[in-house]
Amino acid sequence: MKENNSLFSQTIEPSLITRAQQGDLxxxxxxxxCYSKATYIxxxxxxxxxxxxxxxxxxxxxxxxxxxxxxxxxxxxGMWLRKIAVNESLMILRKNRQLPQLVSYEHSDTxxxxxxxxxxxxxxxxxxxxxxxxxxLEKTLAQLPAQTRLVLWLKEIEGYSHQExxxxxxxxxxxSKSLLSRAFGRLRTCFSRDNNPKSLVxxx
Amino acid sequence: MxxxxxxxxxxxxxxESTSASVHVSTCQICQDELNKIEILVAELCHLHEPQLPEDxxxxxxxxxxxxxxxxxxxxxxxxxxxxxxAASVLLVGFITLLSPNKTINxxxxxxxxxxxxxxxxxxxxxxxxxxxxxxxSASQQFKIEKIQWELMLLDQKLSxxxxxxxxxxxxxxxxxxxxNLTTLHAIYNNNPEVxxxxxxxxxx
Numbered sequence: 451m452k453e454n455n456s457l458f459s460q461t462i463e464p465s466l467i468t469r470a471q472q473g474d475l476x477x478x479x480x481x482x483x484c485y486s487k488a489t490y491i492x493x494x495x496x497x498x499x500x501x502x503x504x505x506x507x508x509x510x511x512x513x514x515x516x517x518x519x520x521x522x523x524x525x526x527x528g529m530w531l532r533k534i535a536v537n538e539s540l541m542i543l544r545k546n547r548q549l550p551q552l553v554s555y556e557h558s559d560t561x562x563x564x565x566x567x568x569x570x571x572x573x574x575x576x577x578x579x580x581x582x583x584x585x586x587l588e589k590t591l592a593q594l595p596a597q598t599r600l601v602l603w604l605k606e607i608e609g610y611s612h613q614e615x616x617x618x619x620x621x622x623x624x625x626s627k628s629l630l631s632r633a634f635g636r637l638r639t640c641f642s643r644d645n646n647p648k649s650l651v652x653x654x
Numbered sequence: 655m656x657x658x659x660x661x662x663x664x665x666x667x668x669x670e671s672t673s674a675s676v677h678v679s680t681c682q683i684c685q686d687e688l689n690k691i692e693i694l695v696a697e698l699c700h701l702h703e704p705q706l707p708e709d710x711x712x713x714x715x716x717x718x719x720x721x722x723x724x725x726x727x728x729x730x731x732x733x734x735x736x737x738x739x740a741a742s743v744l745l746v747g748f749i750t751l752l753s754p755n756k757t758i759n760x761x762x763x764x765x766x767x768x769x770x771x772x773x774x775x776x777x778x779x780x781x782x783x784x785x786x787x788x789x790x791s792a793s794q795q796f797k798i799e800k801i802q803w804e805l806m807l808l809d810q811k812l813s814x815x816x817x818x819x820x821x822x823x824x825x826x827x828x829x830x831x832x833x834n835l836t837t838l839h840a841i842y843n844n845n846p847e848v849x850x851x852x853x854x855x856x857x858x
Contacts, residue, residue, distance in 0.1 A: 475715070482711050490706050504707050509792035511714045512721065516793050538792065587697055606695045631661040637694050638660075 456608045457488030458528035467527055470518050478518075482511055485528060489535045495603045496539040498592055506542055510535045532608065540618065543596055590640040594633055601626050602633035657684055667691065721793045739772045766821065769828035776835040780842065794841050801838050805831065 462484050469477035486507065493506035513534050521530050591599060597619070604610040604618075605626070612626040619626070658666070658674035666678050667688055678684040707713075746768050790798070808831050815823045 479711055482714070486706055486710060487703065490710075491703060494704055500704075500707075504710075507707070507710060508714050508717055511711075512718045512791070512793050513796060515714075515718055516796060541792075583697055584700075584702055587694075587701060591698075591701075602698075606698060627661060627664070630664060631659070634660050634664065634691060634694065638690065641694070 456528075456532065457491065458485065458532040458608070459526070460484065460488075460528060462527055464523060467518070467521065467523070470514075471521070478511075478515055481514065481527075481531075485531050486511070488528070489531070492532070492535050492603070492608070493539050495591070495607070496536070496596075496600050497542060498596070498599065502539075502542050502546065506535060506538045509538045509542075513538070536604070536608075536618065540600075543600070586640055587637070590637050594636060598629045598633045598636075601629040605630055657681065657687075660687075663687055663691065717791070718793070721791050739775055743768050743772060766825055766828065769825065769832060773828060773832050773835060776832060776839060780835060780839055790841070797841055798838065801834050801841075805834050808834070 462481060466477050466480055470481055489510050490503055490507050493503035493510075494500065497503050497506060510531070514531060517534075521527065591602075594602065600619075601615055604615050605612065610618075612623045612630075615626040616623045658672070658678060662672050662674050663678065663684065665672055666675055674684075678688070743765065747765055808827055812824065812827050812831070815827060
């Protein structure tokens with residue numbers, strides 16, 4: 451499994467894991483501090499709802515507390531934890547399958563705050579442009595069907611292979627490839643229609 | 655010349671060799687398309703990072719503590735059934751020990767049918783649970799999966815020992831099976847009281 455852009459690829463001291471395995475709660479807290487952001491971002495991107503992402507975050511670290519004994523240092527700890535987080539996200543997505551796949555765009559307030567802060571700087575134009583790109587990307591990502599978003603994020607950010615995604619979802623590799631193509635197709639269309647940001651090359 | 659579609663472009667980007675590979679390597683339009691994909695991925699990596707929920711760690715610790723066994727409370731009808739079963743096993747064991755026709759070396763031979771009956775009774779109780787409608791935490795789900803796995807292994811061992819007619823080993827395995835079923839019941843029932851029945855039986 452590739453690690454490329456994943457925030458889970460950061461490492462922690464093996465002694466911290468040993469202490470956590472011995473039941474030291476402060477060691478668990480240190481592990482949480484190290485990987486909580488990565489876990490929350492992953493959960494939020496996969497589930498696209500703050501409530502679900504919070505549940506994933508909690509369940510993941512409860513599972514870490516309960517099962518850290520079973521961790522063997524053969525694989526990086528972050529990758530082990532990521533596997534738990536992905537499984538928890540999938541479980542919650544399956545549990546909430548009655549929810550509509552198209553969900554509202556949640557982060558506009560936060561992004562508005564970001565742009566207000568950025569506008570105070572001298573690089574106003576850059577900030578506006580970056581805001582437009584991120585805003586469009588966030589909106590498009592949020593509007594993708596859950597499975598498509600999941601494939602896009604796991605493949606492009608977390609570095610999963612199509613085979614690994616197919617195994618996780620209980621589908622074929624071609625299914626994963628097809629969803630990834632759809633995701634990029636959708637992102638490309640939205641960028642060319644809405645923002646046409648300068649950082650992206652013009653349509654051929 | 656027809657340009658490859660996005661699925662083929664993504665495959666080529668991921669190192670796969672397709673019929674369009676040569677074309678893509680020399681076509682500026684296709685190269686631009688690949689660049690756009692890379693830019694999109696880079697933008698995805700730099701999306702605004704959401705803030706972690708407040709008191710996330712405290713909530714995890716509290717939730718984890720809630721999943722730990724609670725102090726004993728008022729017995730439920732189900733735990734009474736288990737008490738009765740444990741008492742019957744105790745009684746049979748006691749009678750067997752006092753029986754003049756039996757030697758001390760084989761005191762528990764007649765306990766085997768009782769253990770099987772207890773196991774069946776527990777399974778019957780567990781079959782009445784609508785597990786889908788139960789609100790189980792991630793930690794509980796994990797424990798249930800672990801127990802179910804152990805039960806499967808035990809059944810395999812029981813089947814093997816049945817063929818070899820190994821009484822002592824069978825007895826041990828049936829006891830182990832009952833313990834697992836009792837724990838499972840305790841999780842479903844969320845009642846650590848039930849564990850008492852289990853410890854009573856261990857005195858036999």
